[in-house]
Amino acid sequence: MTAPGASATPEELAKACAAGDRRAASRLISLLESPVARDAQAASRAAGTLPLPKQTIGLTGPPGAGKSTLLDYLVGLERALGKRVGVVAVDPSSPFTGGALLGDRIRMSSHRSDSGVFIRSMGSRGAQGGLASAASDALRVLGGAGFECVFIETVGAGQAETEVISLADTICLAQVAGLGDDIQLMKMGILEIADVFLVNKADRPGARELKEQIELALHESPGETSRTRRMLGPQLSTQLKLPVWTPPVLLVSGLDHTGGDEIVQALTRHRTYLDEPALATALRRNRIAREMVWRATRRLSDELAAQLAPGAALAALADDCAAGRISLPDAIDRLLGKHP
Ligand SMILES: Nc1nc2c(ncn2[C@@H]2O[C@H](COP(=O)(O)OP(=O)(O)OP(=O)(O)O)[C@@H](O)[C@H]2O)c(=O)[nH]1
Numbered sequence: 001m002t003a004p005g006a007s008a009t010p011e012e013l014a015k016a017c018a019a020g021d022r023r024a025a026s027r028l029i030s031l032l033e034s035p036v037a038r039d040a041q042a043a044s045r046a047a048g049t050l051p052l053p054k055q056t057i058g059l060t061g062p063p064g065a066g067k068s069t070l071l072d073y074l075v076g077l078e079r080a081l082g083k084r085v086g087v088v089a090v091d092p093s094s095p096f097t098g099g100a101l102l103g104d105r106i107r108m109s110s111h112r113s114d115s116g117v118f119i120r121s122m123g124s125r126g127a128q129g130g131l132a133s134a135a136s137d138a139l140r141v142l143g144g145a146g147f148e149c150v151f152i153e154t155v156g157a158g159q160a161e162t163e164v165i166s167l168a169d170t171i172c173l174a175q176v177a178g179l180g181d182d183i184q185l186m187k188m189g190i191l192e193i194a195d196v197f198l199v200n201k202a203d204r205p206g207a208r209e210l211k212e213q214i215e216l217a218l219h220e221s222p223g224e225t226s227r228t229r230r231m232l233g234p235q236l237s238t239q240l241k242l243p244v245w246t247p248p249v250l251l252v253s254g255l256d257h258t259g260g261d262e263i264v265q266a267l268t269r270h271r272t273y274l275d276e277p278a279l280a281t282a283l284r285r286n287r288i289a290r291e292m293v294w295r296a297t298r299r300l301s302d303e304l305a306a307q308l309a310p311g312a313a314l315a316a317l318a319d320d321c322a323a324g325r326i327s328l329p330d331a332i333d334r335l336l337g338k339h340p
């Protein structure tokens, strides 16, 4: 098959992806991030026909926790198992687009020349749906292009990052000693987001203590900490006889290359856990349904924001409200056309 030309449509690019053309994959992802709504939408539709990767692994954690360094190491280990590996590094604060995150580039440079590895940074919000939608579509592009194991790196802060990380089948949370205390961990609600805990920079003081703190917190945590169970809800979990998943807490160092085999083992174990057929079906449905809801919500909210743009009608309502002629809830009803 000849490579698609410069004027190739998103459908042609998607077809070329499915035939394993990585340049087409790269171009389709750029289109997903396009500020031109029409292009981004067309790319999203074309990407939507491609399959998700067999395994998507989210890696999140505070800035500087060593995520990219760890990924560089993990990519090598997964490659050694013969898998084709993708990495999508999502950084909403990045002013760059198109894989130009300097740090990620340098840290993962050891895989740059490997055609079995695809590394991509995404920072642009694009024209529609936001970063999480573009990242989700990018996962399909990579799945379509034959990358069976795809990592998503993100700093776990705002709404967009939460959506991005929830796209992963398995979530790893990297923590390092010295950034905050166990209380801090609990406050952040981190016990509930991860399937696997990575206490990174094991070469530094305090790592072992942090591992013990997390294990203790998991042990003492009231109620259900399993992400899968929370995602499916108690009723469906009981129906599916969902076994308990106790998140492993692993001491690792991306820099020293220690603990990687344990990570790969934990990822495989979690994959096997999720692959039980009835559970896999329920999770697939749940994931797509959740994504449909947040994408639809986003679309409605964008449409509404455009409709409600400041204008004479809004100003008049605000004046009425300020003068006490109408209450704020009534003014909002009227703004939304819910009042005659
Ligand atoms: N001592 C030690 N330092 C490490 C280790 N892993 C990474 N670092 C260092 O920590 C710093 C941050 O590493 P990154 O891999 O960029 O961390 P990150 O979590 O990807 O950072 P952001 O993407 O900016 O959130 C770098 O200076 C690394 O060299 C480790 O295992 N031990």
Ligand SMILES: [Mg+2]
Binding pocket: 067, 068, 069, 103, 104, 153
């Ligand atoms: Mg990084």
